[in-house]
Amino acid sequence: MSSSNSGERYLSRYLVPNQLPAPQSIKSLQLYRKGTDNNPPIIELGSPQKLILAFDELSDLSGQFRITFTHHNQNWENSNIPQDWYLEGINEIILGGGQKNELSEPNYFHYKTEFPNDQVKFKISGNYMLHVSDFNSGVRLFSLPFFVTENEGEIVSWVETVYNAGQRYNAIDQPFSEFVYPDFIEFPQFDLSFYFVQNRFWGDFKQSENFDFSEQDRSQFHLSRDNAFPANYDFMGLNLNSLSVDGNQIIDYQPGQTPPLVVLREDILNFSSDPVRGWTSNFGNPKNATDSRYANVRFRFDDGGQFSENEGVYLVGDFNQWLLSESNKLKYNEDSGYWETSSLIKQGTYTYKYAVKEGELGINDLILSDTITRQNQEYVSFVYFQDPDYRYQRLLQVNVFRTSD
Template sequence: MQKYLLVLFLFFFYQSSAQQYTDSVYRANIKSIELYNQSKAGSLPAINLNSGDKLVLGFDDLTGQTSNFYYTLEHCDALWNSSRLAPAEYLQSFTEDQIINYKYSSGTYQKYVHYEIIFPNANIIPKYAGNYILKVYEDGDQQKLVFTRKLYVLNSRVSVAATIVPSNNVQHRQTNQKLNFTVDFGQLRIQNPATDMRVLIMQNYRSDASILNREPNIIRGTQLIYNNVNANDFAGRNEFRYFDMRSLKAGAHGINRIYRDTGFSVQLNTDINRNGQPYEFQFDNNGNFFILNQDGSDPRVDADYARVFFSIDARKSATEGSAYVIGRFNNFKPDANSALKFDAASGRFTTMLLLKQGVYDYEYVWIDNATKQADDTVIEGSHYETGNDYQLFIYYRPPGARWEELAGFQQISTAKNQNR
């Protein structure tokens, strides 16, 4: 019995620890978390080392009461494992800071407190390039985690050239997008490319749609060439569905009806299964979301919350598997919070999510009862023509160093199929 309890404890301890190094929320009252480069809302939370770049973090506490929130950073490797460095090694100033900038919501049915910080600042300054986990916690106690977010600090020391081509697999040429790329490391000391440099490719900021390249298949001088015929082959997926909830006074794209009683309820149009249908262009934000309010002047504090009702005719039943609605607004996570319930009477999967006014991209993921694997193409389909952004992160471990730094970054879009 004691052995069983020990194994159980270690399992939950590992699960809890692993969550700390990804995008997770630990309090149901915390909503609408945004983290982006100050130059552009919704952008990748990345800055250049020792530059004037800033990140903006904003979030709402739906209790409507102020709390003592603190934040810190922890350095991680390319796979988001802790680098096991002391905070004083990778932070130049203090090791934590309190979030003291907040405002109460104004004129909204749902009362909340909006918190916001801009960093690096005088208290929090990263010393090394690399991956960082931002931890927000209460009362200065990191055991009272509120949420975590990934961010990137870049020290550009390599150049990258990438192209997008159809899959080499004949069966996937109409559905997949393959990346070939070359990294030129210039004057960097590279003793073993398999251990000194790793490249992560991510589709639309999605960690669930990423591939890690551990070593090139060709080395030519200072160039590392990654063009293996079977590597870096991504499902093109489909254009994201979206709805426009910038106004709660009138309907817009994707919205069927808006109700108001003690709060707002928004019924979206019923979605259909798009698998097997021909590709159809639709403008989207590649899974992103933006907090916006046409009825007010400052969406940070005057945008209201609404109960948003989703429904999908998935052409499947609960005996076959489970459906989930995901997007960047919930970190693309198919979990209990994003799960839909099957309504036998209508044959549809439905759910309700509490969301702040704005524009939201979303899609549906299917988890089959037999395979237990999450797959969005089962409901959404997949096309080579789909517009996607791909992010390439190049990680470098300096000789003798105990950490990996982010030495290069490049984004390429299928829309132009060129670096931008």
């Protein structure tokens, strides 16, 4: 999935269409429902639930930012409805001040805000995007998707795993849902649409092409086998809570460098991946204490001689919005014999993968995975209703569910 801004294309399973990824100066992005930072960015319309936005800016000076909101349809196109239909109050949150770090360069300020609040309230359900701009210049820095649901009707969801059915004989997951619709829906077969997302990769949403409206008050929907999700999608874990040699993952730590250098044990194709169980976030879990440090983390990958410079191997993870960018492209080091790249990452815990490009818009992040074995996955099902009066997509239900052992 790609997003575009000023003609530039970005490749990431996380980015939805027209989403702008964060620049190199913005780090440790988080957007989650208040309560725990592992919550997905989903709130119920009219409820007291709030979303938390947090991020760091690498800077010696405190900044000021403007946050605005847009409403979108189920495919992330602008819904083209007036602002006062979906927003109560002023479409603006001013965020400034920030907490300065106490230890170690690079210097950064940590920013955090929550919404809806007294200034901004959402009047309708649907897909939303927040946009963060520099207050002084007006330049848009990044955007993030979130969801407001009505919690109308009832939904149950489950996964059926089919083994040896994938392109590489891997297992595939077919998510299923049953939706009992509320009384106001008169023509469900025309006005409802259904979507699934795997592991919160919002940009890799898939519309259900199979549905059954034979029962009067409910419908069932699911993905076909040809459109199913890989059941062997796995992640590698990165533990940077303590910046010290641990003999396991961190094999070298050089605090005298600015920023400090962390060298990781090499990842070996089809051998060393340790799939992360209980994965629950697109953003990782960066530490928010003011004495938390950033380190220049060097990743090293042994591909067994399978790839060339022309093909391009990329490091993608929740510390870089799962973005295939030139800054995270691995280069072959003849001295070490590994593909290597470095990324500036804050103390905390994260997940990552290696990926290759397929054509101009394709991402293959399974070709370098260790396993064809089924792994636990998280899924989200969405039910949208085309409002017959106002002609926008209402988000009636969102259901988060997981596969199990």
